[in-house]
Amino acid sequence: MTTEAGSLKRVAGSIVVGSGIVDMKMGEVVLVGREELIGEVVKLTEDSFTAQVYESTSGIGPGEKILGTGKRLVAELGPGLLNKVFDGVARDLELLFKERGSFIRRGVKVTKLRRDVKWDFKPSLLRGAMIREGDVIGTVEETPMLLHRILVPPGIKTGTLKKIEEGSFAVDEVVAVVSDKDYEHKISLMHEWPVKVPRPFKEDGRLTLDQPLITGQRVIDTFYPIAKGGSAAIPGGFGTGKTIMLQQIAKWSDADVVVYIGCGERGNEICDVLTEFPKLKDPRKGRPLMERTVLVTNTSNMPVAAREASIYMGATMAEYYRDQGYNVALMADSTSRWAEALREISGRLEELPVEQGYPAYLPDRIAEFYERAGRMVVLGAPERSGSVTIIGAVSPPGGDFNEPVTIATLRYAGVFWALDPELAFSRHFPAVNWLKSYSLYTGPLLSTFTEAWGSYSEYEKTFKWWQDLSTQYIEYRSKALELLNSAASIESIARVIGESALPDDQQLILLTAEILKEGFLRQSAFDAVDAYCEPLRQVILLKMIIDFHTGAMKLVNKKVPIDLIRRLPQIPLIMRAKENPGRIEYVSHLMEETLDALEKIAENYGFTIKDEQ
Template identity: 50%
Template sequence: NKIMIPPNISGKVKNVKSSGKYNVDTVLLTVEGKDGDHDVKLYQSWPVRIPRPYKERLLPREPLVTGIRVIDTFFPISKGGTAAIPGGFGTGKTVVQHQLAKWSDADVIVYIGCGERGNEMTEVLEEFPQLIDPRNGRPLMERTILIANTSNMPVSAREASIYTGITIAEYFRDMGYNVALMADSTSRWAEALREISGRLEEMPAEEGFPPYLASRIGEFYERAGRVNALGENKRVGSVSVIGAVSPPGGDFSEPVTTGTKRFIRCFWELDRQLANARHHPSINWLDSYSEYNSELKEWFSKNIDPDFSKFRDRVMGILTEDDNLQQIIKLVGEDVLPDNQKLIVRVANIVKVGYLQQDAFSDVDSNCPLKKQHEMLKVILKYYDRAGVLVSKGVAVSEVLDDSIVNILMRMKENISMDKFDQFKEIEKKMDSFFDSLDNKYQTVKEA
């Protein structure tokens, strides 16, 4: 915690306390201003509905690394960015937000339980003190701020909880920290707005929500950003806002979801079919999007690998082609497909199960660093390229899809820990040996 002069105070500092232990009401120093003396304590008072000022807003140039592969690889969010996680009941919104709170590389986490069940907040309180931050070896609870406003609390408090959380996030942003704010869920906050509006006898709009719902949602998400804080010392901080949306019945055309999409740049849509198939996180890779991909391309190229973005685009192309082929398979079956298309379907399945699917409760796979993500993509695409060359030469796809190699690709997310990336080289050697022997075998048969 850093001691900051409040934004609306300037002057000469005097009566500074020496280092020691003080309570929050202790006057640490006094600022002699034109309008009198101002006492500075260990806390600041600020109206929660008014954004805290800053010197300059900066462009998003660095990703908020979450450790979730489907997000970091395909739909990244920048530090200071905005994202929404819409999904029906039971699709895994809270689990995804807990994962983001645990493993994202933010300095401070603000978790707002707005109108949700009390047991979800209890789970955070019980689990987070036992988890260790991989960056500094300290308990994750030390960087986490919880705002518990569960469904049994007053409606007015629920409506204010969102603003309280974003103001606390801005306070730590002004210290130069990168803050990630999780709001679970903004739909319950919107319902509180609707109830307050009804009691005030205001004219209702669509589905009973107040007509100013969209502007209130916009005011909340627009307080995110990466900025230069006020003061002479250059301090760059950010607030990244990630809000869960709970549309009734999974209807994404309802007012809260449509209003949110106007103001966010990442949309991580949770799919009920994926959730029912036990595919978690159940983020739909075809309907989700991120507008930060182009802005973060340079960062990925410099810090991870120049080919990272190219690998991502190729894998997304495989998944898109697989979706088109699945329509044909539903009608006439997979047997009618040519071998090159059968290969696409099988490789897409490796990507879905071996890459996109991630166990939130695994000791190894719950948090996947970007270097590991890149190596996994590289190995999968190498398998696809080598197999595609042999299939084009007339080798049967059943020969190419060797069970031992496929199983290695499916399980490398669990079998390779963070400190053993050299094992990816061993996988590549096994693949090269297998494909070289298969190529020589068919070359010999062809010559004979």
């Protein structure tokens, strides 16, 4: 609701200065000019205010009106977010497009959630029930993939449910009434929430981050895992694979809901998402992925200020699904574009810049964003927990990680997947550098990861190797990392003296590292089989490679020439096993065949591998 009118004094890019509104507040949404462009107040002085405008201000000039709204920038939260594409201020792009054609005009008023769709609401409480904020009062099937829980909005402390109705409703129609001595609240399927304020959760409700977000990407799940509720940064220079990596996680991870923010990236990247996502199916439920996805897009040709809005919009939507008790993955591509927008606006506000022109509050803003991640007990009954996992791409100029945005991000994110231009150049994707990356979630996660395999108990009967696998796996992972580390230092020696001059055990380490890189770390996003690698397959692929190494090392220790091992016909098969649709059965068979082949060589030399320690 518009409260007061003032007038524009100055326009500078996405920043406008106005006066004539007495009780303007920081963060208040203003409507600028005849077209009522959406803006937000970012600075107040005694007799004027400055606002950043989320739409192009070209053609707008001094003297035009500016309206206060008395409201902060809010997100509309309710059914109808999934399977949709929104712009930075959460306007439905499909509706904008319908209304205005492909050139989206500014100032177009489109409500955020559609009002013309009816949802079947099924109450889960009866009239007379005592309720409080966060309680689930009923459900709506938002998509076949997600049962949307309708919550008592935060802020309604307690009350009696005076009325609750089953039936078909638009998001803004009243479905329930809560009353207390002093007030009466109407509850509809949607409510608003100011995007810059993190949504509340239960006091002391933060939970330990000990559940993995399974992404089906080997270098992530096995080596540098991310927890549900954790945060990760993907810094990488131009073309190193940031977008593909985010998209892989958006497609395959076991999150219930994905919120994907395209922030300031090229339009064609967003276009890829828009054309590709609707065709994809969830690997677990077989339904279209869009049914669990919200896209918030704000491309490089849209006004910079809207980048900021899109980040907060996305975070708020993610928290809203968390509050319903879901695991949400929130991705932002790229947070650097957001930081650049902060820099540009700060410059126009004539604030004192610190490093590389960024404002002094940059690290705080980045911290605030990543702090919205977490796994928590949420408000209300029935008791439930949910999580928001945040994954942000960072695009440092020139790929140099020693710059303010990357440095600040690494301080707050729990996982660092360092993308390496050399790997990308040699087409090793995902180009995650296995020596420089880290994850703070490996300890507790690996044990839960192993527990998760327990559910594949059918394999215990089928495969003899299954028995001790879960306990061995942590060892396998450390062994693999140790091998890759040793290989890196051996390689630097080999560069000087030549590989053939190395002792056989070192040559074997190089050979196994090669197999690990090719057969395990490399994973094509475009391979029909390998784009997603389920945890169990990750386990046995790694086991096969490490067991090969252990067996081969016993041969080398007994002076069997390395060339005999190198020539084993199974080696190229091991490297390709990841792409074999025969999957687990195939790998299991290949593994046994390889060990038999090694054993046969040993026999020729008069010993057996099994007897060797």
